[in-house]
Amino acid sequence: MTAILLPVIxxxxxxxxxxxxxxxxxxxxxxxxxxxxxxxxxxxPGANCGGCGYAGCSAMAKALAEGRSMPGxxxxxxxxASNQIAELIGLVANVAKKRxxxxxxxxxxxxxxQKYQYDxxxxxxxxxxxxxxxxxxxxGCSGYGTCASVCKFDAIHIVDGIAQIDPEKCVGCxxxxxxxPKGLIEVMDADKxxxxxxxxxxxxxxxxxxxxxGCIGCKIxxxxxxxxxxxxxxxxxxxQYSLCVNCGVCVEKCPKQxxxxxxx
Amino acid sequence: MIIDLVLLSITTILVNNFVLVKFLGCxxxxxxxxxxxxxxxxxxxxxFVMTVAxxxxxxxxxxxLNPLNIGYMQTVAFILVIAVLxxxxxxxxxxxxxxxxxxxxxxxxxxxxxxxVLGVAILNITEQYDFIYSVVYGFSAGLSFMLAIVLFAGxxxxxxxxxxxxxxKGFPIALVTAGLIAMAFLGFQGLKFN
Numbered sequence: 001m002t003a004i005l006l007p008v009i010x011x012x013x014x015x016x017x018x019x020x021x022x023x024x025x026x027x028x029x030x031x032x033x034x035x036x037x038x039x040x041x042x043x044x045p046g047a048n049c050g051g052c053g054y055a056g057c058s059a060m061a062k063a064l065a066e067g068r069s070m071p072g073x074x075x076x077x078x079x080x081a082s083n084q085i086a087e088l089i090g091l092v093a094n095v096a097k098k099r100x101x102x103x104x105x106x107x108x109x110x111x112x113x114q115k116y117q118y119d120x121x122x123x124x125x126x127x128x129x130x131x132x133x134x135x136x137x138x139x140g141c142s143g144y145g146t147c148a149s150v151c152k153f154d155a156i157h158i159v160d161g162i163a164q165i166d167p168e169k170c171v172g173c174x175x176x177x178x179x180x181p182k183g184l185i186e187v188m189d190a191d192k193x194x195x196x197x198x199x200x201x202x203x204x205x206x207x208x209x210x211x212x213x214g215c216i217g218c219k220i221x222x223x224x225x226x227x228x229x230x231x232x233x234x235x236x237x238x239x240q241y242s243l244c245v246n247c248g249v250c251v252e253k254c255p256k257q258x259x260x261x262x263x264x
Numbered sequence: 265m266i267i268d269l270v271l272l273s274i275t276t277i278l279v280n281n282f283v284l285v286k287f288l289g290c291x292x293x294x295x296x297x298x299x300x301x302x303x304x305x306x307x308x309x310x311x312f313v314m315t316v317a318x319x320x321x322x323x324x325x326x327x328x329l330n331p332l333n334i335g336y337m338q339t340v341a342f343i344l345v346i347a348v349l350x351x352x353x354x355x356x357x358x359x360x361x362x363x364x365x366x367x368x369x370x371x372x373x374x375x376x377x378x379x380x381v382l383g384v385a386i387l388n389i390t391e392q393y394d395f396i397y398s399v400v401y402g403f404s405a406g407l408s409f410m411l412a413i414v415l416f417a418g419x420x421x422x423x424x425x426x427x428x429x430x431x432x433k434g435f436p437i438a439l440v441t442a443g444l445i446a447m448a449f450l451g452f453q454g455l456k457f458n
Contacts, residue, residue, distance in 0.1 A: 007334045011341060014328070018348040025352055029359035 076171040099172035107140040108160035128181040136210035139200040147176035221250040273404035283412035289380030303417035309371040311406025318402025321385035
């Protein structure tokens, strides 16, 4: 009997003694950890994209807690999370404006003529190699969804042959911007503003034949703009946002409704 | 006495190298040997834990297990002691030397179940070393681990940039390299001390 009990008692005793020692040691050598680090980490996106320059979200959280970084350094941080973090680390009103991506084309299947039947790889870059894609407009969205496939936040979907961005899901990380072979996607502040939803440099007469909703460079917006914020160059209107006062005249006057309110 | 201890450590480091001849601690040897920096950190931690564990397990064996005649519980008891020791050391280092903790700390939990540490503790008993011999043996075993893993990490850093056939990339070439280094260490078997 003792042959069984003795080792049980001895090892059990050792275990209890060591456990107690560790418990005491844990109390005695407790290191004050910054509680905010965990809270901040839970507020960060957790995608560990590294865009902030730190090794991942936990490294960023540590840097934030130690005041070495700002919430704004995280491109994909949602504004309310940003505000909560700012509160945690004692920053006031350092509100990061929400930015979202915009596809500057309205050329859905029904609006744009087709040049040829494309049966290749379902990828914008591949399609773009064959004469600029199958759509008659070489500047417009070809709709093969390369942007949608790179979006990590499920914010881009192809609807009626063009990419549509869900402003609720979009975090403005800009991954899609660099993959679009047509350069159609731009990341901009998500506040109320006017947007020219076309990138075509085609002359008006030629464009009318291939796209019903493209900018024809008629300059009506340029003439009517109250603050001279719009310039038409290369048959395409561009808005200088530093001058724009959001009066909305261009939206009303544009005969093709190319200029839209972008409001979230 | 001193000469014996020096000979013991030379033998442990070169002739009976823990990793390359005894094949103990192969897991960290392959796992943490991609960069020389991390290999040095890991092996410093191992050396430290081995030295302390040798002392602690010797005491446990001599003053608890042997008098009660339950030497067969050696493995369980040693694992318990080593695990507690590592945890304790981790806490102390974290408290008193954050710099050391940052460089060593991440490796400490990995060492808890490192078979080389348990191996050195058990070998101390089977070889019937006394307290001082045990500590020296533990320390030299750590150094032998360091020698092996740092050499290996140096080779692996070079391998990263060399032109290796696709099928051999990664672990295959690492294992072949480990084998070659182990064979090279067999050369030390010829060392004789009289």
